[in-house]
Amino acid sequence: MLNVKEMLEELNASPYEEIEIRTPHTGVVEFVGLAPGDRVNGPSGKWLERPGTLLANLTREKNKKPICATQKGQVMDIRAELEGRFVEAGERLLTIRHFLSKEEVLGRILKKALHLFCAPERAKYYFVPEIDAKIKAGGEQSVKVREGLDMFIVSRMKRETPLSYSGPEGIIYAVYFQQGDNVDGGQPLIGVCPESQLTLIQDVVSRVQGEWEERD
Amino acid sequence: MARHTLLIANRGEIAMRILRACVTLGHDFVCVYTTADAQSGHVRLARELGGPDRLFRINSYQDPSEILAVADASQATAVHPGYGFFAEDFRFARRVVERQRPLIFIGPSWTLVRDLGDKINTKRIARAHSVPTIPGSDRPIYDEMEAVELAQTIFAFQQDQGIAEGCVLVKASAGGGGMGIEEVYDLDKFRSVYRRIRNYAKRNLSDEGVLIEQRIFDFNHLEVQVLAERGGKNAVHLGTRNCSVQSLGRQKRIEVAPGFDPASLTYAFDAAGVLDAITRHSVNMSLQVGYDNVGTWEWIVTPRGEPFLMEVNTRIQVENGVSGVTSRIQGRADGADGVDVIAEQIRLGLGEPLGYTQQNVSTTGVGIEYRILAEDPLDRFTPCLGRIEAFGWVAEPWLQVFTQVPTLQLGDEPYEIPMDFDPNLALGIVWGQSLDEARARGVEFLGGLVLQGTDTRGEPLRTNVDFLKNRTQTLLHF
């Protein structure tokens, strides 16, 4: 059985996540005057169409690009020494401390509560067309899975092989990957909830909704 | 000679070979690598020979902006594209030389990269210079009547030649990668195939042009290695290679120089004559078009001994070493490994004159190159990913091995095969006085190779070593 209370307490002890903002590619960095402790916002708008707070600009081949915050949070430390310098790709610029929201806490607890079906190897994963259509039409929770069901197409080195589900029967409660992105071996693809446990899961959801305090 | 800084816009073993050539020639180098590739041999070698300042982590090998941003940041003066990635990208070649801070592109002029990068164009250029090409159309056909007539003529031509089963190839001129291509064995079926291809092309490629060619079976795949200096006034060749041993996906696995060996094998045609013809045509065409760096003229030789030019590769190739190892330049102190084609390429790319003529070039012995990959020849050459736990070979004076994989013993930190690239592990080049000696040494090399690992499913890593050994013993030429 799942001890929701304990998990919530554990999360309450460190209710944040540290997000490292790294350069997507090489270029010359220019900060915009943020200081540690400043608050930044993630993308907003109904369709997340407005980008988050500008953190820095990166100029490469005369093309100045903004680097924006991906999550709401607080700036932790800024590598000010990089100002005006050419940096390599993937260089850390600053860290944002992001306080977990209800959805995120829920996601974390669910990852422990659900049966996770993981990627067997690093590859790109897709749902088979029938399941993809079902998810698009009725949402993830409309799909029931059972042992041996052909669920995924694994694409690796331009070759595609089918992958079937193994684990308890149930409905897909969460999808953890983006179709077409690389997923490392061992990373969860989907979270399956056996129908018998559905009430328990719903209980977890309501408890988090009720008990988790969101902070800025 | 001015000291240059070359940015090596590539990875793996070719980056290592370029890097070594730079050191040999006394130039500086800059290497790039991606996070996934941090373990690769070229990163280790660059750190070893140049220190950490010579290394830049980039987002992708395929993003020209990354390469050029690093070039500017590191004050590089020239870019070497290696093979793959930007090697045959004329836009990259153009950008390198036409940007505000121009660099030298170690490769032919971008216009040549463009013109010879297109197979149809190459065919037309070849015909304009009387170089034989595969019988068929040399421009997209848009008219059905014309297409039918052409197909008819090709069938008749094959019949005249006594080819029992004539075959015509119909392909979308804008297509590639094996899509929109079909064989026709019967003139009556031609129209329907033609229409199918044309409709496919119209729908998917928005150009309904179709090419019609004779389909040739059981041909030998030969190559001529050409070296030409800037300005295109002087060119030589370094002999021929035979690349007929390929995987299912038409990927070369074994290359042998010279292309034919009339001394130890018998052919149904005048093999020496063919070799002479293709080298002559290649160098001739190179001079005619003003070709100005290393390049490879690819030929197919039919079972009747007719050579047809197929394409020109405007870059250094993987298998350049096998031509190098069998070539000698008179009056030069090249070692036992023969001519370093990559060093020659850099030299020529930076504008140095060739410094020798065809008379100074001689070929000697037989070289065989093996491409060792983590793939399963029994299962359609499917790539096999995983880690290498043990890797090593017996060093011999007649052997060169190029690899980005470190020498490993069981218990060492294993080497992960990066999944973003082809699972090339190593190139082994053996040399012998004769074909037989080279073959024997090849088998010896492959036999002594230690290569062990585990794939992602926990099973032993599969490689093509046995396939290579087997092909060495059975068939290297058709």
Add this chain to the structure above:
Amino acid sequence: MDIDKRTQELAARLTYIRDIFGQRENASMAMLRTRLEEFLEQAPHLGMRELSRQVGMLEELFVLLEGKLESELTPMDRVRIVRHPQRICLKDILENVYDNYTEIGGQDEWSIDPGMLIARATIARRMGKKTVHQSVMVIGQEKGHGQEFRNAGSIKPWGNANALYYMRVAEIENIPIHSYVFTPGAFPVEDYPGAAQQISKNLYVMAGLKVPIISVFSEGGSGGAEAIALADKRLMLSHGYYSVISPEGAAAIEGGLKDKATPELIERCASRLRITAADNLELGFIDRVIQEPPLGARPEHYDFFRQLRREVIRATDEVVDSVDGLGPLRGMAIRRQAKAADPQDIFVRWSLGGGARTKLVDRRFEKFRAMSRTACRDNRSLGARIYSGLEGMLWSAHSTLRHDFLARYKRHLLHMLEALEAELRALRQGVGGPLGKFLGLGDGQQRRLEVPPEALERLTLLSCPEEGACRLEDTWVYVSPKSREDRTLTCPNTPTHGCLDLWGPDLFGEFAGVCSHCGHHFPMEFQWYLYNVFNFAQAYEFNSELESSNPLGYEGFDLKLEQAKRQTGLGSACITFETHIEGVTTVVAVLVSPFRGGTVGAAEGEKIIRAAERAMLKRTPFILYSHGTAGIRIQEGTCGVIQMPRVTMAVRRYIEAGGLYLVLYDTNSFAGPVASFLGCSAYQFAVRSSNIGFAGPGVIRETTGVEVPPKYHRAFSALSRGHIQGIWDRREIKKNLHQALLTMGGKNLYYR
């Protein structure tokens, strides 16, 4: 009791005055207020008679001062009058102007669009002793004295579609249409059938509607008004406004969209835009003004309704008279229109005969064709004008001769020849088949194909050596100057498609501004299209002397116009020319985005009309390429708006004459033009990555409170909505256009 009611009424009148004059304090208003307050204070102490006397005096004072205030009304005050909940609305009119009516197409909130009211109404007229009930179709926006569900008369696309349907019904029934314009503007959502698209359909149909249309303007807000206002007679209430944009909207644009516009700026814009009835009468966009009581008509002004009734009857009579020749006496009576004679007493049959119906449409076209003529600058010399007039006549004669007269004979001859040839072929085949077999030529199995040497040569030698060895790269005639800059650009689709940065010279040169990874189209200069698509180097440009001007004397606009002319080297946002596209002669009009955002004013409208006329005369296809248009040029006020019906009518005439009218959208095309002459084409295509719609996302948010998704106006949305017919890659426009010219087109087009 009576006194109470009367004082209450006076208080209400005072409140109304305060509403109308807004913030402004005013002596008359102050006086009315103090007098009323004084009276209310004293009232309890006064006797009945005295009360009555004082109220009477107060009422007289109100009338007097209302008259005085009337003369102080600013344009913005009129806007407030029109928007006031006490303003008369369509239901009041139906009840008071017509003798009977039945609401159709919905009732109150149970309607597809409660803002659009449609009714069949009757007007009783005396004919001797008989009473004749004449039917009309009444269509108009209903504001319902501020009823929430009426949406202030802002009509949704389906409301306009419903109106259009009943206009067609009226046409079938051969009864006149009375339309009443009470709209601040259309509701700018793109849900099917789409705001812009539906308005353009309405305009297109109304341009050819074969029954008299009378429109009465109270609040004429731009495109929303035009959707029902393309009429044979356009009347306007004296306190109404008719404008290209709401004064607030104009102020928002003027003041830079970021900050909220100040009331002063709004006032200024309202007067600059010349939106009042008097202004519009002077500009010639309406035919008559109907005088309202001081400070505007409210439901209790029964005299006003009687007057309105007279005016609409008279207007309908006049229209019928102009095309259907009444008897001499009645005609004279109507024309003289002595105020004394109630038009109701003279009977005029409102259903038109066949000839009159066609004539009506012609008249309507002429009427609109003549509007806004002087609102642009014609720089041609007198000689040039005479010459162009003559040229037109010559062409007209030439084209009648060639396409109508000679063509008929030519066609006959061709048919005969074709038939003869077919006969001969049949003869040959019929005999040739068996004959050939008999001679043993057809035995396919054993035949050995002989390869003639020249055929063999074709297999191995260079074909078409005259073309050179290298096939020509696709090079563009015009290469963007942006391609000379060494810099890289980021494709906007990078986050979703992972496009790599593009190098400027590649992108704007060879790639023609198309992202090589995802196909996103970066905007290109209009010259790129002129030269690479429309073969402008060999084209003949005409009417370049027609230039945009500042017809309303809009403050500060002369300077901006000069600046636009200097920057683009053009006289207006429209270039018209005759050209050859792959050998097909076509007339092309281009709306140029850099010239004041490609906005359409009188000059642009006139140029497009003339281009359509030229295409009609020369019987060539007509292509309108919108390189980008932000809408109607607001600084030209109604001179701009009127281009919507004007150009639509011209285009319709061209299409009806058998022409092929093709529209191609690029970058951003919005508002008026899309809602009229662009949107009415049966063949509309878009260049990839373009946006098409009625109002931009910001305007939609402000006017309707609806948030639209980021890709709301994308061409692909327009395609799935059925607005456009296809989306073209920029590099293939020429090919696609040529194909369109070969596969579409009217019966009279001679382009093959």
